[in-house]
Amino acid sequence: GLGRWAEADAAVAGEVLYDLPRFGNVSLLHLTDSHAQLLPQHFREPSVNLGAGPMKGRLPHLVGEQLLKACQVPPGTPVAHALTHLDFDAAADRYGKSGGFAHLATLVKRLKASRPGALLLDGGDSWQGSATALWTRGQDMVDAARLLGVDVMTGHWEFTLGMERVRELVERQLGPLQFLAHNVKTADFGDPVFDGHTVREINGVRVAIIGQAYPYTPIANPRYLVADWTFGIREQELQKLVDTVRAQGAQLVVLLSHNGMDLDLKLASRVSGIDAILGGHTHDALPLAIEVSNRGGRTVVTNAGCNGKFLGVLDFDVRGGQLRGYRYTLLPVFANLLPADAQMQALIAGVRAPYEARLAEVLAVPEGTLYRRGNFNGTGDQLLLDALLQVQDAQIAFSPGFRWGSTLLAGQPLTREWLLDMTATTYSYATVSEMSGATIKAVLEDVADNLFNPDPYYQQGGDMVRVGGLRYAITPGAGMGQRISDLRLDGQPLDADRLYKVAGWAPVAEEARTAHTRPVWELVEEWLRAQGGRLAAREPNVPAILGALPDPGFAA
Amino acid sequence: MRIRAQVQGSGAVVRVLMNHEMETGQRKDPNGRTIPAWHITDVTATLNGKTVLTAEWGPAVSRNPFLQFTLKNAKAGDKVAISWKDTRGDTRTDEATVA
Amino acid sequence: APAHAFNKSAFQATSVQDAVKALGGSGALAESKDVSLQGPEIAENGAVVPLVGASPLPGIKLLAFMVEKNPNTLSAAFHVTDAVEANFSTRVKMAETSPVYAVAIAADGKAYFAKKEIKVTLGGCGG
Ligand SMILES: [Mn+2]
Ligand SMILES: [Mn+2]
Numbered sequence: 014g015l016g017r018w019a020e021a022d023a024a025v026a027g028e029v030l031y032d033l034p035r036f037g038n039v040s041l042l043h044l045t046d047s048h049a050q051l052l053p054q055h056f057r058e059p060s061v062n063l064g065a066g067p068m069k070g071r072l073p074h075l076v077g078e079q080l081l082k083a084c085q086v087p088p089g090t091p092v093a094h095a096l097t098h099l100d101f102d103a104a105a106d107r108y109g110k111s112g113g114f115a116h117l118a119t120l121v122k123r124l125k126a127s128r129p130g131a132l133l134l135d136g137g138d139s140w141q142g143s144a145t146a147l148w149t150r151g152q153d154m155v156d157a158a159r160l161l162g163v164d165v166m167t168g169h170w171e172f173t174l175g176m177e178r179v180r181e182l183v184e185r186q187l188g189p190l191q192f193l194a195h196n197v198k199t200a201d202f203g204d205p206v207f208d209g210h211t212v213r214e215i216n217g218v219r220v221a222i223i224g225q226a227y228p229y230t231p232i233a234n235p236r237y238l239v240a241d242w243t244f245g246i247r248e249q250e251l252q253k254l255v256d257t258v259r260a261q262g263a264q265l266v267v268l269l270s271h272n273g274m275d276l277d278l279k280l281a282s283r284v285s286g287i288d289a290i291l292g293g294h295t296h297d298a299l300p301l302a303i304e305v306s307n308r309g310g311r312t313v314v315t316n317a318g319c320n321g322k323f324l325g326v327l328d329f330d331v332r333g334g335q336l337r338g339y340r341y342t343l344l345p346v347f348a349n350l351l352p353a354d355a356q357m358q359a360l361i362a363g364v365r366a367p368y369e370a371r372l373a374e375v376l377a378v379p380e381g382t383l384y385r386r387g388n389f390n391g392t393g394d395q396l397l398l399d400a401l402l403q404v405q406d407a408q409i410a411f412s413p414g415f416r417w418g419s420t421l422l423a424g425q426p427l428t429r430e431w432l433l434d435m436t437a438t439t440y441s442y443a444t445v446s447e448m449s450g451a452t453i454k455a456v457l458e459d460v461a462d463n464l465f466n467p468d469p470y471y472q473q474g475g476d477m478v479r480v481g482g483l484r485y486a487i488t489p490g491a492g493m494g495q496r497i498s499d500l501r502l503d504g505q506p507l508d509a510d511r512l513y514k515v516a517g518w519a520p521v522a523e524e525a526r527t528a529h530t531r532p533v534w535e536l537v538e539e540w541l542r543a544q545g546g547r548l549a550a551r552e553p554n555v556p557a558i559l560g561a562l563p564d565p566g567f568a569a
Numbered sequence: 570m571r572i573r574a575q576v577q578g579s580g581a582v583v584r585v586l587m588n589h590e591m592e593t594g595q596r597k598d599p600n601g602r603t604i605p606a607w608h609i610t611d612v613t614a615t616l617n618g619k620t621v622l623t624a625e626w627g628p629a630v631s632r633n634p635f636l637q638f639t640l641k642n643a644k645a646g647d648k649v650a651i652s653w654k655d656t657r658g659d660t661r662t663d664e665a666t667v668a
Numbered sequence: 669a670p671a672h673a674f675n676k677s678a679f680q681a682t683s684v685q686d687a688v689k690a691l692g693g694s695g696a697l698a699e700s701k702d703v704s705l706q707g708p709e710i711a712e713n714g715a716v717v718p719l720v721g722a723s724p725l726p727g728i729k730l731l732a733f734m735v736e737k738n739p740n741t742l743s744a745a746f747h748v749t750d751a752v753e754a755n756f757s758t759r760v761k762m763a764e765t766s767p768v769y770a771v772a773i774a775a776d777g778k779a780y781f782a783k784k785e786i787k788v789t790l791g792g793c794g795g
Contacts, residue, residue: 200716202573202584231712232791243718245708459790470709471787493765521791580753593761595739610674614752621751627679629735629743629761631716637757638746 030091030350031120033127036340037330038216039265040131042124044117044163045293046319046417047135048142048170049154050434051361053113053348054419055105056320057384057391058298060098060568063489063561065275066467070565073274073297073316079565084300095322095345096298098568102382105422112321112346114157115353115361120324120346121161122354128328130215132164136293136317137226137271140182141170142417144372144433145364150178153364155186160360165191165211169227169271169294173439175238183207193224193269195254196247206242209254212263218331221263223254223287225270227294233473235440237523246272246470248284255286264334267291273474274316278305285309288336289327292316295474296386296416298323302341315341320419322346372430376541379427381550385418385435388464389487390479390553393418393435397518397533398481399551400540405445407516408502409453409483414460414476427541427548429534436518436534442525443533444517451509454497457485461496465489479554481516483507486557499557572665574640574649581643581667583614585636585651593628609634611654616640617647643667679742684734684769684781687742691730694777700725705770705782714762714788721770722755725780730773731756737766762788 064074075083077097086093094104095111125131135158140151151174158166172179183192195209210223228246231239255266266287270277273295281290285307298318305312317325324344330337365372383393394412401410418435421427448456456478463473477487486499500507507513518533541548558567571586587609594606606628614622622638636651643649645667652662678690688697706720719733731754732745743760754772762768765788771781 201571201586229710229712232710232789236713236791243712245712249706456790462787463789466787468709471785473710473789616751619751621749622746624744624746624756625674625679626744626758627740627742629738629740631759631761635718635757635759637720639753639755641751641753 031123031344033124033326033342033344035127036328037338039218039220039329039331040124040128041267041291041327042121042131042133043136043291043315043317043325043327044133044321045136045291045317046138046296047112047321048138048319048417049140049146050112050143050320050419051114051145051153051157051364053110053116054320054434055110055422056322057098057101057382057386057420058096059387061387061389061566063388063465063564063566065465065472065489068275068469072303073295073299074566076566077568086300091347092300092345095347096300102422108347109349111348113348113353114161114321115357116348116351117321117324117346118161118354118357119351120344124324124326125162132213132215132222133162134222134269134291135163135166136269136291137166137168138170138293138319138417139166141173142434142437144430144437145368147433147437147439148368149364150174151182152186155182156364157357157360159187159190160357163190165193165222165224165269167194167224167226167269167271168192169230170234172226172230172239173234175439176241193222194226195223195251196228196245197226198243200241200243203243210258212258212261218265219263220265220267221258223251223258223266223268225251225268225272227271229473233475235521235523237526238439246276246280248280252284255284259286265329265331265336273469273472274299274314275469275472276474277314277316278303279469281305281312281314282307287312288329289313289315289339291325291327298343300343302327313339313341315343317343319417372428374429375426376429376432376538377427377544377546377548378424379421379548379550380423382420382423383427383551384420386416387476389477389555392551392553393421394479395481395551395553396548397435397537398479398554400537401443401516401518401533402481404536404540405443405516407445407482407514409513409515410481411456411515411517412479412481413519414464414478416476423550429538432534432537436537438519440526441519441533442528442530443536444520444525444530446515447512448515449509450500450507450511450513453483453507453513453515454500454509457497458494461487461489462493465496466493481554484554484556486559488559489561491560498559570651570661570663572649572651572663574643574665574667576643576645576667577639579642581640581647583638583640583649587634587636587653589632589634589653589655591628591630591632591634607656609653609655612636613652614638615650616643675745678745679740681741682739684736684741684771687732687734688771688773688779691732691742691745691773692777693771693773693779695779697779697781699783700780703770703772703780703782705768705784707768707784707786710787710789711762716759717762717786718757718759719768719770720755720757721782722753723772723780725754725772725774727775728754728772729775732771732773733758733760734769734771735760735762735766736769737764738762762786764788
């Protein structure tokens with residue numbers, strides 16, 4: 014589908030961008046990791062996205078110009094802006110905001126009209142990431158997804174609403190939308206918790222869709238929220254399920270995955286019989302599909318970014334029970350090029366009405382752009398770190414390497430809504446603890462291995478924990494326990510045996526729930542108010558990177 | 570104990586959840602005293618009264634242990650009994666019917 | 669009384685080699701495609717790590733789970749009879765990231781194993 018972009022003029026309007034010719038007879042529309050962003054916003058793609066081990070320098074681990082070159086996307090175009098951090102502030106001004114469910118709804122309607130029978134799949138991370146999703150415990154997103162016409166979904170952050178709420182929404186509110194997760198089982202005897210797959214007939218073709226929830230949910234997020242359930246990649250069970258649905262007559266088998274792209278690429282090389290993996294979790298906005306060979310043939314792997322910025326369109330030509338060909342296009346959702354759907358706009362207005370005043374309160378006006386995404390740090394996280402250090406009177410601050418959160422341009426008012434876009438989880442407790450220098454190093458080593466382990470099955474798909482106060486160096490290519498070096502506080506080497514006062518938020522341990530600490534956004538608000546309305550530009554504290562540069566996944 | 574014995578092919582899959590602390594002997598109480606080891610050591614399974622499996626467990630088996638094994642030949646109605654003995658000499662036996 | 673009483677010395681071993689010897693294994697320990705070990709790459713909870721070990725080899729008398737970096741290597745040993753398959757599952761505690769073994773010992777004392785690295789992590793973060 015990239016040829017079309019190459020031919021497109023930068024000034025070309027939405028009619029051309031979105032007038033995607035139909036191909037074949039089975040179409041899947043793919044939305045993932047919307048993180049509850051009902052309204053259009055900005056999202057700056059990473060300038061640092063290093064690939065570990067064999068993934069170094071390979072898609073999706075390319076950024077900026079290197080990514081555009083590899084995917085043959087002309088620079089200086091709206092699509093180039095959607096895919097990269099390049100000249101971000103000016104381009105964001107020029108092309109406007111992305112996503113928004115009212116604009117997405119218009120695009121989905123158009124595509125469904127041109128592709129009769131098309132299904133809309135949601136890869137998860139839909140019920141978390143905004144104030145209203147937190148305050149309505151996911152209700153706003155369930156209602157919006159049903160109106161959007163989502164047919165099938167799987168999950169990750171959904172589970173942080175807790176087992177009871179997830180069950181209630183899935184069993185009583187979601188229908189006819191189906192929640193699929195073959196890899197979630199009860200912790201006692203390993204019974205399935207959700208349906209694992211569904212078979213739908215599209216224009217006479219039997220299509221099996223299997224759901225794969227985020228396999229490491231109880232590790233990346235608090236286990237107590239899913240205490241009775243167990244997850245996992247479950248490669249062998251997946252193979253069995255694929256074989257079963259094939260034997261039962263499925264002509265096309267698709268995995269709706271929340272594994273993360275590196276993990277999906279490995280899975281695709283080991284499991285046979287899957288035609289396509291539509292993936293999420295790692296928020297890789299990748300404009301093309303990657304073909305992976307395995308003993309059954311080949312599997313197409315995609316990843317559709319985040320925050321409602323993109324809609325993936327995968328068209329298959331299936332004739333005589335055989336897959337003859339496919340086309341994949343990742344459509345950027347530009348709010349300025351897609352008129353808002355009135356029905357969806359009304360739903361969103363209704364959801365927001367009771368909260369509008371709370372959401373709109375201005376806390377400061379930033380002088381620099383505030384973003385999060387990137388392997389090591391962003392200006393938005395630096396704001397959180399600076400606030401934690403000061404309010405908690407700490408020497409060191411940690412902020413989790415989440416990949417969600419919207420981007421605020423310099424000069425745009427920083428509202429409570431934006432702050433919650435950056436921090437809204439069901440366990441955003443602010444913490445302060447005494448940690449030894451040795452423990453601090455161990456924490457950094459642990460997170461670094463979850464990001465840079467050369468085997469994707471051992472990765473967790475987040476970014477490096479953001480660090481305030483402390484300076485360090487990282488060698489991504491080193492082994493576990495060997496990556497972090499030269500830890501310094503105020504220029505002095507960190508003492509392994511000394512205790513330091515460390516602030517953080519969003520702990521996964523259960524003790525924090527009963528400690529009655531404040532949510533992190535209250536502390537940050539307090540700090541923002543003390544800035545007197547203006548917020549100076551933030552300089553992100555990033556580690557020295559050793560032995561890894563230059564790398565096409567790193568832009569200076 | 571919770572026991573599930575389900576026919577599969579010509580045999581049966583038996584899954585068991587036991588209640589036991591499985592204390593390792595390596596933890597300390599709040600006063601710094603070592604909590605003595607207390608764990609299941611021996612597990613026996615019988616099919617219609619005949620021993621089909623024995624197992625030895627150390628303190629590294631998880632609290633409230635899980636056990637799964639597969640009987641080569643079993644049919645619905647057969648009786649499966651599971652027994653354990655722990656470091657204190659306590660024992661317990663429970664029975665289930667293959668379904 | 670059980671057919672095999674608790675083998676205390678095997679559970680006190682601090683290496684795979686010593687544990688296998690104490691369980692009656694003799695000769696070299698060989699990695700084998702005919703032993704399988706299933707477990708998570710990353711443990712959801714280091715206190716409850718599900719393992720499945722199996723071997724289709726004829727004449728397997730014992731199947732054991734071992735965690736190299738636990739204070740004591742041997743976690744559990746299953747004595748195989750003609751009535752059961754050499755295919756067992758249990759859940760074990762792991763103190764830290766470690767290679768985990770399923771070891772199958774044949775009647776002649778030969779020991780075969782499958783090995784897998786299982787990571788125990790502090791957790792947190794995510795996309
Ligand atoms: Mn995710
Ligand atoms: Mn996500």
